[in-house]
Amino acid sequence: MSDVSSLHQQRKLAITERLPQLLDGDPELAARFQAVRGFSARVRAAEYHLTNACNIRCKGCWFFEFGHDKSAPEAKALDDWTAFIEAQRKKKVNAALLIGGEPTLFIDRIAAFVERMRYVSISTNGLKAFPNVAPFENVTVFITLFGGGPLDDELRAIKPGGTRFTGLFDTALANYADDPRACFVYAVTEGGLSYIEPTVRRICDNGNTVTFNFYSQYNTGHPLRMQNEQRLLREMLRVRERYPDTVLNHPAHIEAMVTGQAWCGSFGYDTCPSISQDHPDNQARLANGNPGLTFFNTWKADLQTLERCCTSGHCEGCRDSQAVYSWLIVSLAGSLASRETLRTWVEVAESYWRQFIWSPYRSGPRERVAQSGRAADPQPLEMLA
Structure with a gap:
């Protein structure tokens, strides 16, 4: 038996034998586990570059810094998009994350996904x-x-021609006031330590939610080289x-x-x-025995070309918030050291799903089990091993 096959067998054995032991005698944890495991297994996601166009040019934006807007042409005909989405559905993908460029420039393409995908x-x-x-x-x-704070305008309020403007965050708040669909993805930075709480307060007062991310200046060649890592973490x-x-x-x-560290190991490309x-560039990684997302691909706007990953393709130092979440969620087998590590896994998975308006977890942290749904199917559960 190869080392990879042996690793898979060990993970399956841990879930089969260790998991029931940890859940036994804690019905509340068992119910929450089954609920979030079942819902996670029903969401089969992929990512799509809806367009190469954008109405601003943020500093450090990986899409333009690495020429993703020029690496593939953009499909223009709506019929091509609808045919592509139908083909994705036949491949069992039911959840679409639409990025760009700027997706709101093409409402008709978004509508095509909404009409054909569940999430x-x-x-x-x-x-x-x-x-x-x-x-x-x-x-x-x-x-x-x-x-x-003012860093948002400094880093993002730049038109494609280079002209600067002000009030981008104010505009976003006005556009999405009290909108339950809206979740700000707040890329914090060491230089903006003092702005974190006032910014979160404004989002709270605006009736929205927020999830922390990192701001990485890809064009500097030094993503995430923070001198005061622990200060930022504490704040x-x-x-x-x-x-x-x-x-x-x-x-x-x-x-x-x-x-880059958690109870289940270290985050990185491997x-x-x-x-x-x-x-093709990911096949060696997928053969190393660490779990992946069974149906996940990132598609360029030509509807034919695959991106290497969910972000830039430059993995050194990457700590994208959604990628880190996915890593923690697929690491179920590495979360069985104790009942507490399993409880942490459950809580992390629940917090991940709170981001989405279409998730039962968005309604609140204590309304989960009642909306849980069925247990997970065997095939999608491979992503949790």
Whole structure:
């Protein structure tokens, strides 16, 4: 038996034998585990570059820094998009994350996904309001935010021609006031330490939620080289504790983003599951025995070409919030050291799903089991091993 096959067998054995032991005698944890495991197994996601166009040019944006807008042409005909989406559905994908460029520039393409996929999320810069009418009421809207305070305008309020403007965060707040679909993806930075709490407070007062991410200046060649890592970690955890209904990250997820370490190991390319499963450059990684996301691929806007992963393809130092979340969620077998590590896994998975308007977990942290759904199917559960 190969080392990889042996590793798979060990993980399956751990889930089969160790998991029941940890759940036995704790019915509340068992119910929460089955609920979040079942829902996770039903969501089969892929990511799509909806367009190569964008109405701003953020500093450090990996999409433009690495020429993703020029690496493949953009499909223009709506019929081509609808045929592509139908083909994706036949491959059992039912959840679409639409990024860009800027997705809100092409509402008709978003509508094509909404009409054909069960779960849809978009990532937007917030400059344009995304309609909150049928059929878009259940589309999760992730709004990008860099640095907080005046840093957001400094880093993002730049038109394609280079002209600067002001008030981008104010515009996003106005566009999505009291919108339950909206979750700000707040890329914190060491230089913006003092802006974290005031920025979160404004999001809270605006009736929205927020999930912490990192701001990485890819164009410097030094992503995430923070001199005061622990100061930033402490401040993120403090603000999260003060605004628990607004900041959706679990503390363990925040720590994993900042340090690259968690109870289940170390984050990096060798363990990251948010890579295109069908990309030839990833086949050696997928053969190393660490779990991946069974149906996941990231598609360029030509509807033919695969990106290497969910972000830039430059893995050194990457701590993308969603990629780190996916890593923690697929690491079930590595979360069985104790009942407490299993409880942490459950809580992290629940906090991840709170980001999405179409998830039963978005309604609140204590309304989970009642909306749990059925147990997980065997095939999708491979991603949790």
